Amino acid sequence: MSLLQTTLDVDLLRRRALALRRDVIRMLEEAGSGHPGGSLSAADIVAALYFGVLRHDPQRPAWPDRDRFILSKGHAVPVLYAALAEAGYFPREELRTLRRIDSRLQGHPSHRDLPAVEVSTGSLGQGLSVGLGMALAGRLDGRDYRVFVLLGDGELQEGQVWEAALSAPRWRLENLVAVVDYNRLQLDGPVDEILPLEPLAAKWRQFGWDVAEIDGHDMVQVLRALLWAARREGRVEEGAAGEGSRDGLGPLPERRPGRPAVLIAHTVKGKGVSFMEGNNEFHGRAPTPEEAARALAELGGEA
Secondary structure: OOOOOOEEEHHHHHHHHHHHHHHHHHHHHHHOOOOHHHHHHOHHHHHHHHHHHOOOOOOOOOOOOOOEEEEOOHHHHHHHHHHHHHHOOOOHHHHHHOOOOOOOOOOOOOOOOOOOOOOOOOOOOOHHHHHHHHHHHHHHOOOOOOEEEEEEOHHHHOHHHHHHHHHHHHOOOOOEEEEEEEOOEEOOEEHHHHOOOOOHHHHHHHOOOEEEEEEOOOHHHHHHHHHHHHOOOOEEEOOHHHOOOOOOOOOOOOOOOOOOEEEEEEOOOOOOOOOOOOOHHHOOOOOOHHHHHHHHHHOOOOO
């Protein structure tokens, strides 16, 4: 897919997210290192963006009117690479080169090596500031693209995030959308034990952002909220397989002129793999071959 979709097939996007999770497991097992937990927690959000909401074209990575996506939590880059390969930016076989010395797919996103990567990230706390600059540049250039920034929850402990959060409403950057992957675990343990973030939604509101809290694994909620945040129209279609949706999002608040938007996505670290879910051991440890086989079996794939 290349351009923004106005009719969104939820069941198809769920399958895309599942495919991304399988690729993450395969890539990390092959590399022997990397970050499965935060990659898996973000898979539904990334699938919704790349295959439903983002306006982009794999044949023209530098298309001036493309939407920009910044993976501020750069250690979760396996899920981004999986999405880029699935979308056709590079051959899927290249995923097997993750973290090799001569690979374009480094352990953190590198714009120099892979043009489809908008920004080199990895030093946490910087992505929202870069996104703010891109959003401002778009407005100054008279372009209507949106900038989406995916942040980690532990990353919100960085002061630079809040400097950017304070600045965006000042410059009336309604084309800027932040998404917080709120899986409540960071490198050294639970976020609430290291440096609590709550009341998180109230903080963003006080800084002048439009805020929505969602279940980051409910594809209907994710899609509805992303369209709301980006001020775009779209019809969400579930089909027969979607009848059991647990969407309890309800009406979203009115988007106010000049306000950036943030989605606080409540997620589960390691989502989709039973022994990784909520298990911080897998923040930065790749699965062994045996663990990968077990994970893929749970995800409906083969090693």
